[in-house]
Amino acid sequence: MGTTLVATTEATFARQILRADCPVLVCFGVRTCPARRALLPILTRIAVAFQGQLRVATVVLDDAPLLAEQYGIVASPTLGVFHHGERQGQVVGFIPEGLVQVLADEVCHGAVSGDTRWSPCEERFETAVIIPLLAQWGFTVERQVPCALPSHPTAQRGRIDLLVYDHPSRPPVTLIESKRQIRHAQDLQQAVRQAATYAHSLALASFVIAAPRGLWIYRYGDAGAVCERHVTSLALHQTPELPRHLLLQLRAGGAAS
Known part of the structure; x- marks a missing residue:
């Protein structure tokens, strides 16, 4: 498993995300969105830190309207958690790097489930x-x-x-x-x-x-x-x-x- 972000499209989503043999954290976002741009270096560091446990991918919504409609993505950025072909949680909007680390850790430990908005304990x-x-x-x-x-x-x-x-x-x-x-x-x-x-x-x-x-x-x-x-x-x-x-x-x- 690589340590860089996986650029995913509508054509590759099923193979790279839904059929992945590990949990996947996907950043859905509009190409020009400042919050998405701010998240990308954070997600790159997460991909390195969780190498072998978690795949981190990006989807540019400008080029993936069908995925946006299928998963009800209405805000950029939206972080979605996928495992075993199902979405198991999401976070809407920018969150600090510390929280992305907490999210990734909980995903790897199977603590994120159900297609609901994720938030950490206080x-x-x-x-x-x-x-x-x-x-x-x-x-x-x-x-x-x-x-x-x-x-x-x-x-x-x-x-x-x-x-x-x-x-x-x-x-x-x-x-x-x-x-x-x-x-x-x-x-x-x-x-x-x-x-x-x-x-x-x-x-x-x-x-x-x-x-x-x-x-x-x-x-x-x-x-x-x-x-x-x-x-x-x-x-x-x-x-x-x-x-x-x-x-x-x-x-x-x-x-x-």
Whole structure:
């Protein structure tokens, strides 16, 4: 099995993908799509890392309209998992390299099944993506920090997914509420309510909702929670330092630029 991406067409799809003797991770995408272009070097590294366990292939949708229709591909890029001739999971949109590694690992261990949208458990998402990103920023983190809820300070305690520091002698910079997926506005609103409760308890000026689709950065104060910026996973891949500067600015009481 090669260590490079397999360029697959409608004519070769059955042989290279459906009849493959190993699991296959297929990137369906439009040729000019920026997110697809950003994924290609990541997928090349995955092909090398999982050589002998996983085939990694690409399909250019411009040249494969029948495959797009057959598998209901409506967004570029879409990662599809195939094994034994069946699709066994998919991911729509760009995801960070750490999550592609988690996906490939789960595929190789038979943990991805059913033709549904795949998402990692929150702990794996944090370990593969968020904590390395915070370390890149020079931040440290505490995980699963108990926190009394203001409405029931003695009887009810929640747990903050990640409490973030830039220096051990200073108060936290922010907190992060991580989610497997944010699919709908209701999902985001529920996560915001939970995170705002913790931010209020700790008198923090900001909080972050993190999911595979990106980061939602909120200012928190007397006016409640106000979304300052949604940084998509692709934007975070391209400009990873942007959220760090914004979070430090919010702690200092500055306005987002």
